[in-house]
Amino acid sequence: MASSSPSPSSLLLPPGSSSGKTTKRHGTINVFDKAQGLMNINVQCSNLDLRITAREKKVGTSLMKRRDHVIGLVLGVSSLCNNIGLFDDIAKAAGLPPEDKPRLCDENCEKELENVPMVTTESGLQFKDIKVGQGPSPPVGFQVAANYVAMVPSGQIFDSSLEKGQLYIFRVGSDQVIKGLDEGILSMKVGGKRRLYIPGLLAFPKGLTSAPGRPRVAPNSPVVFDVSLEYIPGLEEEEE
Numbered sequence: 310m311a312s313s314s315p316s317p318s319s320l321l322l323p324p325g326s327s328s329g330k331t332t333k334r335h336g337t338i339n340v341f342d343k344a345q346g347l348m349n350i351n352v353q354c355s356n357l358d359l360r361i362t363a364r365e366k367k368v369g370t371s372l373m374k375r376r377d378h379v380i381g382l383v384l385g386v387s388s389l390c391n392n393i394g395l396f397d398d399i400a401k402a403a404g405l406p407p408e409d410k411p412r413l414c415d416e417n418c419e420k421e422l423e424n425v426p427m428v429t430t431e432s433g434l435q436f437k438d439i440k441v442g443q444g445p446s447p448p449v450g451f452q453v454a455a456n457y458v459a460m461v462p463s464g465q466i467f468d469s470s471l472e473k474g475q476l477y478i479f480r481v482g483s484d485q486v487i488k489g490l491d492e493g494i495l496s497m498k499v500g501g502k503r504r505l506y507i508p509g510l511l512a513f514p515k516g517l518t519s520a521p522g523r524p525r526v527a528p529n530s531p532v533v534f535d536v537s538l539e540y541i542p543g544l545e546e547e548e549e
Contacts, residue, residue, distance in 0.1 A: 411471040413458050413502055413535040414439055422504065434489050435506040442538060444499025449482035451543045453494060458535040465524045467517060467532075476539055487512055490534055497538045505534040 414422065418439060425437040447453045454476040459468040470477045479485045481495055489507030497503055509529035519525035526532060 410466050410469065411458075412466075413456060413471070413537055414504065427506075430492065432488070432492060432511060433508045434492050434511055435508075436493055437504045437506075439502035439504060439535070440500070442498030442501025444501075444538075445541065445544060446498050447481050447495060447538070447541050447544070449495065450480060451541055452478055452480050453541050454478050454539045455494060456537045456539060457490070460533045460535075461524050461526060462531055462533060463524075464533075467523045467526055478542070489532075490536070493534070494536060494538060497536070499538050499540055502535070502537045505536060507532050507534060 422437055422439060425439075427435055427437055429435045455478075456470045457468075457477060458466060458471060460466050466472075481491060484491070487507065489505055489511035492511070493503060493505040493507070509531050512530065512532045513526055514529060516528035516530065517523075517526035
């Protein structure tokens, strides 16, 4: 999400900072190209075995001194083929695995949410309250501690504090996150859960690139956030 103070633990800041490339000593290699190359090895492996077998048959007794070279080549091919399973795993990693990730709204919650009225604000943000909190709402400029699950409209998750195993803490009303999340949390109460339907203009202006296990978020495209407001650190300290 757009921000002036980057947070290394989240895709929320800054927009488009993540990429589908992994850095090596001599430049960068796209993980998707790498996976495609490994799958090509899989296809060519059996043909290479056949060619080597035919070559062995042509070797006569006068050329037996080349046997060690041929055997070494065969062993190399065998090792390569035996590791195709590993290559397949890398190739699969370039795609989107089945969704089996922790969520703030389970199947029962999804059914109940169908009957919850939609609220639309002047900015175009829409939301449904999964659970209305009983605590205070965060004042502008205060820090909040929240959990979130960020999804594309199809429901595929591209970022989640639940997967990281830690609350996401940021200062509301300070442009530290995308506008839709900022606005959506400001009107929540502590203990509440909400689904935010964030329009493109309030989401990621530069988008987010795809990566293993994460769908691409196109620039200015709508996104969906499930958010739970856990507590307001500064406010609780003042009340005590």
